[in-house]
Amino acid sequence: MITVKNLVKKYADFKALDGLSFEVNENEIFGLLGPNGAGKTTLIHILATLLKPTEGGAIVNGFDVLHNATKVRQSIGVVFQAPSSDDILTGYENLKIHALLYGIPRKLREKRISEVLELVGLEDRKNDQVKKYSGGMRRRLEIARGLLHHPKVFFLDEPTLGLDPKSRETMWKYIKKMVREEKVTIILTTHYMEEADMLCDRIGFITNGKIIALDSPSKLKQEIGGDVVKITFNDRIPLDKDFTKFDFVHKVEQKENSVIIYMEKVNSNLHMLIKDLDGVQTIEYKKPTLNDVFLKLSGDYLSGDSPEGGFMQRYAQYKKS
Numbered sequence: 001m002i003t004v005k006n007l008v009k010k011y012a013d014f015k016a017l018d019g020l021s022f023e024v025n026e027n028e029i030f031g032l033l034g035p036n037g038a039g040k041t042t043l044i045h046i047l048a049t050l051l052k053p054t055e056g057g058a059i060v061n062g063f064d065v066l067h068n069a070t071k072v073r074q075s076i077g078v079v080f081q082a083p084s085s086d087d088i089l090t091g092y093e094n095l096k097i098h099a100l101l102y103g104i105p106r107k108l109r110e111k112r113i114s115e116v117l118e119l120v121g122l123e124d125r126k127n128d129q130v131k132k133y134s135g136g137m138r139r140r141l142e143i144a145r146g147l148l149h150h151p152k153v154f155f156l157d158e159p160t161l162g163l164d165p166k167s168r169e170t171m172w173k174y175i176k177k178m179v180r181e182e183k184v185t186i187i188l189t190t191h192y193m194e195e196a197d198m199l200c201d202r203i204g205f206i207t208n209g210k211i212i213a214l215d216s217p218s219k220l221k222q223e224i225g226g227d228v229v230k231i232t233f234n235d236r237i238p239l240d241k242d243f244t245k246f247d248f249v250h251k252v253e254q255k256e257n258s259v260i261i262y263m264e265k266v267n268s269n270l271h272m273l274i275k276d277l278d279g280v281q282t283i284e285y286k287k288p289t290l291n292d293v294f295l296k297l298s299g300d301y302l303s304g305d306s307p308e309g310g311f312m313q314r315y316a317q318y319k320k321s
Protein backbone atom coordinates (compact mmCIF):
# COMPACT_ATOMS: atom_id res chain seq x y z
CA MET A 1 0.00 0.00 0.00
CA ILE A 2 2.95 2.31 0.68
CA THR A 3 6.52 2.12 -0.59
CA VAL A 4 9.14 4.52 0.67
CA LYS A 5 12.49 4.58 -1.09
CA ASN A 6 15.73 6.31 -0.08
CA LEU A 7 13.77 9.21 1.31
CA VAL A 8 15.82 12.22 2.35
CA LYS A 9 14.47 15.50 3.68
CA LYS A 10 16.77 18.39 4.45
CA TYR A 11 15.82 21.61 6.21
CA ALA A 12 18.69 23.84 5.07
CA ASP A 13 21.77 21.77 5.99
CA PHE A 14 19.97 19.65 8.56
CA LYS A 15 18.91 16.15 7.51
CA ALA A 16 15.54 15.45 9.17
CA LEU A 17 15.13 12.23 7.13
CA ASP A 18 18.29 10.40 6.22
CA GLY A 19 17.56 7.79 3.55
CA LEU A 20 14.46 5.90 4.68
CA SER A 21 13.23 2.80 2.84
CA PHE A 22 10.35 0.56 3.90
CA GLU A 23 6.97 -0.80 2.84
CA VAL A 24 3.57 -0.87 4.48
CA ASN A 25 1.12 -3.68 3.69
CA GLU A 26 -2.57 -3.33 3.00
CA ASN A 27 -4.83 -3.25 6.06
CA GLU A 28 -2.04 -3.20 8.62
CA ILE A 29 -1.42 -0.75 11.43
CA PHE A 30 2.12 0.41 10.95
CA GLY A 31 3.70 2.35 13.80
CA LEU A 32 6.45 4.92 13.50
CA LEU A 33 8.01 5.04 16.90
CA GLY A 34 10.71 7.38 18.04
CA PRO A 35 11.64 10.27 20.30
CA ASN A 36 10.66 13.88 19.64
CA GLY A 37 12.55 15.26 16.70
CA ALA A 38 13.13 11.82 15.14
CA GLY A 39 11.46 12.84 11.88
CA LYS A 40 8.03 11.17 12.22
CA THR A 41 5.91 14.21 11.38
CA THR A 42 8.20 15.15 8.50
CA LEU A 43 7.74 11.67 7.05
CA ILE A 44 3.95 11.80 7.37
CA HIS A 45 3.85 15.22 5.76
CA ILE A 46 5.81 13.92 2.78
CA LEU A 47 3.54 10.87 2.42
CA ALA A 48 0.51 13.18 2.62
CA THR A 49 2.04 15.41 -0.14
CA LEU A 50 2.34 18.46 2.14
CA LEU A 51 6.13 18.51 1.93
CA LYS A 52 8.43 17.60 -0.93
CA PRO A 53 11.29 15.17 -0.40
CA THR A 54 14.81 16.43 -1.02
CA GLU A 55 15.81 13.06 -2.47
CA GLY A 56 14.11 9.71 -3.03
CA GLY A 57 10.37 9.23 -3.12
CA ALA A 58 7.28 7.35 -2.08
CA ILE A 59 4.30 5.58 -3.63
CA VAL A 60 0.95 5.66 -1.80
CA ASN A 61 -1.90 3.47 -3.05
CA GLY A 62 -0.06 3.13 -6.36
CA PHE A 63 0.46 6.88 -6.82
CA ASP A 64 3.70 8.81 -6.70
CA VAL A 65 3.68 11.54 -4.02
CA LEU A 66 5.66 13.88 -6.28
CA HIS A 67 4.02 13.34 -9.65
CA ASN A 68 0.50 12.33 -8.72
CA ALA A 69 -0.24 14.34 -5.58
CA THR A 70 -3.95 14.79 -6.33
CA LYS A 71 -4.52 11.04 -6.57
CA VAL A 72 -2.52 10.51 -3.39
CA ARG A 73 -4.68 13.08 -1.58
CA GLN A 74 -7.85 11.33 -2.70
CA SER A 75 -6.46 8.09 -1.31
CA ILE A 76 -5.64 9.32 2.17
CA GLY A 77 -7.19 10.60 5.37
CA VAL A 78 -5.12 12.50 7.91
CA VAL A 79 -5.30 13.53 11.53
CA PHE A 80 -2.48 15.92 12.35
CA GLN A 81 -0.82 16.67 15.64
CA ALA A 82 -2.48 20.09 15.92
CA PRO A 83 -6.30 20.14 16.11
CA SER A 84 -7.99 21.56 13.04
CA SER A 85 -11.76 21.42 13.47
CA ASP A 86 -13.77 24.61 13.76
CA ASP A 87 -14.87 24.81 17.35
CA ILE A 88 -17.75 27.27 17.08
CA LEU A 89 -19.45 24.81 14.72
CA THR A 90 -21.06 21.58 15.85
CA GLY A 91 -19.53 18.20 15.15
CA TYR A 92 -22.15 17.55 12.51
CA GLU A 93 -21.53 20.90 10.80
CA ASN A 94 -17.80 20.25 10.66
CA LEU A 95 -18.45 16.96 8.93
CA LYS A 96 -20.96 18.45 6.53
CA ILE A 97 -18.59 21.18 5.38
CA HIS A 98 -15.91 18.62 4.83
CA ALA A 99 -18.27 16.38 2.86
CA LEU A 100 -19.14 19.36 0.64
CA LEU A 101 -15.46 20.18 0.14
CA TYR A 102 -14.80 16.61 -0.91
CA GLY A 103 -17.75 16.64 -3.28
CA ILE A 104 -19.50 13.71 -1.65
CA PRO A 105 -22.84 13.45 -3.53
CA ARG A 106 -25.86 14.72 -1.61
CA LYS A 107 -27.57 11.32 -1.72
CA LEU A 108 -24.69 9.63 0.08
CA ARG A 109 -23.77 12.52 2.33
CA GLU A 110 -26.12 12.14 5.29
CA LYS A 111 -25.72 8.38 5.41
CA ARG A 112 -21.94 8.62 5.38
CA ILE A 113 -21.92 11.33 8.07
CA SER A 114 -24.06 9.11 10.33
CA GLU A 115 -21.78 6.16 9.64
CA VAL A 116 -18.59 7.93 10.64
CA LEU A 117 -20.23 9.56 13.67
CA GLU A 118 -21.37 6.15 14.80
CA LEU A 119 -17.93 4.71 14.17
CA VAL A 120 -16.24 7.14 16.56
CA GLY A 121 -19.07 7.12 19.11
CA LEU A 122 -20.14 10.76 18.68
CA GLU A 123 -23.69 10.38 17.39
CA ASP A 124 -25.35 11.67 20.55
CA ARG A 125 -23.01 14.70 20.67
CA LYS A 126 -23.16 15.67 17.01
CA ASN A 127 -25.22 18.80 17.64
CA ASP A 128 -22.91 20.20 20.31
CA GLN A 129 -20.37 22.85 19.46
CA VAL A 130 -16.90 21.35 19.19
CA LYS A 131 -15.62 23.77 21.85
CA LYS A 132 -17.66 21.75 24.34
CA TYR A 133 -15.89 18.53 23.39
CA SER A 134 -13.07 16.96 25.41
CA GLY A 135 -9.64 16.52 23.81
CA GLY A 136 -10.37 12.89 23.04
CA MET A 137 -13.72 13.70 21.43
CA ARG A 138 -12.09 16.32 19.20
CA ARG A 139 -9.55 13.81 17.95
CA ARG A 140 -12.33 11.33 17.30
CA LEU A 141 -14.26 13.92 15.32
CA GLU A 142 -11.15 14.51 13.23
CA ILE A 143 -10.87 10.79 12.58
CA ALA A 144 -14.52 10.76 11.49
CA ARG A 145 -13.84 13.70 9.20
CA GLY A 146 -10.77 12.05 7.70
CA LEU A 147 -12.79 8.92 6.92
CA LEU A 148 -15.71 10.60 5.11
CA HIS A 149 -14.36 10.03 1.61
CA HIS A 150 -13.41 6.36 2.20
CA PRO A 151 -9.62 6.75 2.14
CA LYS A 152 -7.46 3.65 1.63
CA VAL A 153 -4.70 4.96 3.87
CA PHE A 154 -5.08 6.86 7.12
CA PHE A 155 -2.33 8.84 8.84
CA LEU A 156 -2.56 9.48 12.55
CA ASP A 157 0.17 11.73 13.94
CA GLU A 158 0.46 11.26 17.72
CA PRO A 159 -3.26 10.42 18.10
CA THR A 160 -3.18 10.26 21.89
CA LEU A 161 -0.68 13.00 22.71
CA GLY A 162 -1.96 14.97 25.70
CA LEU A 163 -4.91 12.69 26.41
CA ASP A 164 -5.49 11.23 29.88
CA PRO A 165 -5.04 7.45 30.27
CA LYS A 166 -8.73 6.69 29.99
CA SER A 167 -9.22 8.75 26.82
CA ARG A 168 -6.13 7.09 25.37
CA GLU A 169 -7.64 3.65 25.86
CA THR A 170 -10.90 4.83 24.30
CA MET A 171 -8.93 6.13 21.35
CA TRP A 172 -7.17 2.77 20.91
CA LYS A 173 -10.55 1.06 20.80
CA TYR A 174 -11.75 3.33 18.01
CA ILE A 175 -8.54 2.99 16.03
CA LYS A 176 -8.91 -0.79 16.05
CA LYS A 177 -12.56 -0.50 15.13
CA MET A 178 -11.72 1.75 12.22
CA VAL A 179 -9.28 -0.80 10.75
CA ARG A 180 -11.86 -3.54 11.11
CA GLU A 181 -14.86 -1.70 9.74
CA GLU A 182 -13.34 0.66 7.18
CA LYS A 183 -10.56 -1.63 5.94
CA VAL A 184 -8.01 1.16 5.95
CA THR A 185 -4.26 0.88 6.21
CA ILE A 186 -3.01 2.98 9.11
CA ILE A 187 0.29 4.68 9.68
CA LEU A 188 0.47 6.10 13.14
CA THR A 189 3.25 7.89 14.92
CA THR A 190 3.71 7.83 18.64
CA HIS A 191 6.36 8.03 21.26
CA TYR A 192 4.36 5.88 23.66
CA MET A 193 5.86 2.40 23.55
CA GLU A 194 2.87 0.64 25.06
CA GLU A 195 0.55 2.28 22.56
CA ALA A 196 2.61 0.95 19.68
CA ASP A 197 2.75 -2.48 21.30
CA MET A 198 -1.02 -2.54 21.77
CA LEU A 199 -2.02 -1.33 18.31
CA CYS A 200 0.61 -2.02 15.70
CA ASP A 201 1.13 -5.04 13.49
CA ARG A 202 4.61 -3.77 12.72
CA ILE A 203 6.77 -0.99 14.04
CA GLY A 204 9.57 1.02 12.54
CA PHE A 205 11.87 2.57 15.15
CA ILE A 206 13.11 5.88 13.91
CA THR A 207 15.79 8.08 15.40
CA ASN A 208 17.71 10.93 13.78
CA GLY A 209 15.84 10.39 10.53
CA LYS A 210 16.83 6.74 10.17
CA ILE A 211 14.92 3.49 10.68
CA ILE A 212 17.01 1.49 13.11
CA ALA A 213 14.70 -1.53 13.45
CA LEU A 214 11.51 -2.75 11.81
CA ASP A 215 9.44 -5.77 12.80
CA SER A 216 6.36 -6.93 14.68
CA PRO A 217 6.27 -5.99 18.39
CA SER A 218 6.64 -9.62 19.48
CA LYS A 219 9.63 -10.27 17.20
CA LEU A 220 11.30 -7.07 18.37
CA LYS A 221 10.87 -8.16 21.97
CA GLN A 222 12.12 -11.67 21.24
CA GLU A 223 15.30 -10.25 19.79
CA ILE A 224 16.23 -9.01 23.23
CA GLY A 225 16.78 -12.68 24.05
CA GLY A 226 13.78 -13.62 26.18
CA ASP A 227 12.90 -12.82 29.78
CA VAL A 228 15.74 -11.55 31.91
CA VAL A 229 16.63 -12.66 35.43
CA LYS A 230 19.28 -11.00 37.51
CA ILE A 231 20.61 -12.89 40.51
CA THR A 232 22.83 -10.94 42.84
CA PHE A 233 24.95 -12.85 45.33
CA ASN A 234 26.07 -11.68 48.75
CA ASP A 235 29.74 -12.09 48.11
CA ARG A 236 30.65 -13.60 44.81
CA ILE A 237 29.12 -15.74 42.11
CA PRO A 238 29.47 -19.44 43.00
CA LEU A 239 31.99 -21.00 40.64
CA ASP A 240 30.28 -24.37 40.43
CA LYS A 241 26.98 -23.12 38.99
CA ASP A 242 26.45 -23.58 35.28
CA PHE A 243 23.17 -21.95 34.30
CA THR A 244 23.66 -22.72 30.62
CA LYS A 245 22.90 -26.39 31.32
CA PHE A 246 19.16 -25.59 31.34
CA ASP A 247 17.67 -25.77 27.88
CA PHE A 248 15.39 -22.79 28.61
CA VAL A 249 18.42 -20.54 29.15
CA HIS A 250 19.65 -18.62 26.10
CA LYS A 251 22.52 -16.62 27.43
CA VAL A 252 24.31 -15.84 30.68
CA GLU A 253 26.28 -12.73 31.50
CA GLN A 254 28.21 -11.86 34.65
CA LYS A 255 28.56 -8.45 36.15
CA GLU A 256 30.38 -7.95 39.45
CA ASN A 257 28.54 -10.20 41.90
CA SER A 258 25.48 -10.69 39.68
CA VAL A 259 24.56 -13.08 36.91
CA ILE A 260 22.14 -11.94 34.23
CA ILE A 261 20.27 -14.79 32.60
CA TYR A 262 18.26 -14.48 29.38
CA MET A 263 15.69 -17.24 29.34
CA GLU A 264 12.31 -18.57 28.23
CA LYS A 265 9.24 -18.25 30.44
CA VAL A 266 10.58 -16.93 33.69
CA ASN A 267 7.27 -17.59 35.46
CA SER A 268 7.41 -21.34 35.06
CA ASN A 269 11.18 -21.89 34.96
CA LEU A 270 12.56 -19.67 37.70
CA HIS A 271 12.20 -22.22 40.47
CA MET A 272 14.53 -24.63 38.65
CA LEU A 273 17.09 -21.93 38.18
CA ILE A 274 17.32 -21.01 41.83
CA LYS A 275 16.97 -24.48 43.37
CA ASP A 276 19.88 -25.24 45.73
CA LEU A 277 21.39 -21.82 45.20
CA ASP A 278 23.25 -20.45 48.23
CA GLY A 279 24.35 -16.96 49.15
CA VAL A 280 21.68 -15.19 47.12
CA GLN A 281 21.02 -11.56 48.02
CA THR A 282 18.32 -10.61 45.48
CA ILE A 283 16.55 -12.07 42.51
CA GLU A 284 14.94 -9.69 40.09
CA TYR A 285 13.28 -10.37 36.77
CA LYS A 286 11.57 -8.61 33.95
CA LYS A 287 9.84 -9.40 30.73
CA PRO A 288 11.10 -7.26 27.90
CA THR A 289 8.92 -4.40 26.73
CA LEU A 290 9.20 -2.31 23.61
CA ASN A 291 10.84 0.28 25.78
CA ASP A 292 13.65 -2.21 26.44
CA VAL A 293 13.95 -2.82 22.71
CA PHE A 294 14.35 0.89 22.23
CA LEU A 295 16.88 1.18 25.06
CA LYS A 296 18.80 -1.78 23.73
CA LEU A 297 18.89 -0.28 20.25
CA SER A 298 20.16 2.94 21.73
CA GLY A 299 22.63 1.12 23.94
CA ASP A 300 21.05 1.77 27.33
CA TYR A 301 19.39 -1.56 28.05
CA LEU A 302 20.10 -2.90 31.57
CA SER A 303 22.30 0.05 32.32
CA GLY A 304 20.11 0.82 35.30
CA ASP A 305 20.65 4.53 34.72
CA SER A 306 17.14 5.20 33.53
CA PRO A 307 14.06 4.21 35.53
CA GLU A 308 12.79 1.96 32.74
CA GLY A 309 16.20 0.56 31.95
CA GLY A 310 16.74 -1.22 35.23
CA PHE A 311 14.82 -4.15 36.57
CA MET A 312 11.28 -3.34 37.46
CA GLN A 313 10.01 -6.42 39.18
CA ARG A 314 11.60 -7.61 42.33
CA TYR A 315 10.91 -11.28 42.72
CA ALA A 316 12.32 -12.00 46.13
CA GLN A 317 14.79 -10.77 48.64
CA TYR A 318 17.02 -13.31 50.27
CA LYS A 319 18.70 -12.58 53.57
CA LYS A 320 22.17 -13.77 54.32
CA SER A 321 21.75 -16.95 56.27
Ligand SMILES: Nc1ncnc2c1ncn2[C@@H]1O[C@H](COP(=O)(O)OP(=O)(O)O)[C@@H](O)[C@H]1O
Pocket residue numbers: 011014016034035036037038039040041042043
Ligand atom coordinates in the same frame (compact mmCIF):
# COMPACT_ATOMS: atom_id res chain seq x y z
N1 LIG B 1 10.14 23.46 9.05
C1 LIG B 1 11.25 23.05 9.65
N2 LIG B 1 12.41 23.74 9.54
C2 LIG B 1 13.55 23.32 10.13
N3 LIG B 1 13.66 22.21 10.86
C3 LIG B 1 12.54 21.46 11.03
C4 LIG B 1 11.28 21.84 10.44
N4 LIG B 1 10.36 20.92 10.77
C5 LIG B 1 11.00 20.01 11.54
N5 LIG B 1 12.30 20.33 11.70
C6 LIG B 1 13.31 19.55 12.43
O1 LIG B 1 13.37 18.26 11.86
C7 LIG B 1 13.51 17.26 12.87
C8 LIG B 1 12.36 16.28 12.77
O2 LIG B 1 11.15 16.91 13.18
P1 LIG B 1 9.75 16.17 13.19
O3 LIG B 1 9.55 15.50 11.88
O4 LIG B 1 8.73 17.15 13.63
O5 LIG B 1 10.01 15.07 14.33
P2 LIG B 1 8.98 14.23 15.22
O6 LIG B 1 7.62 14.35 14.59
O7 LIG B 1 9.53 12.84 15.19
O8 LIG B 1 9.02 14.80 16.60
C9 LIG B 1 13.56 18.00 14.19
O9 LIG B 1 14.92 18.17 14.55
C10 LIG B 1 12.91 19.32 13.88
O10 LIG B 1 13.42 20.34 14.72
Ligand SMILES: [Mg+2]
Pocket residue numbers: 040041042081157158
Ligand atom coordinates in the same frame (compact mmCIF):
# COMPACT_ATOMS: atom_id res chain seq x y z
MG1 LIG C 1 5.81 14.94 15.39
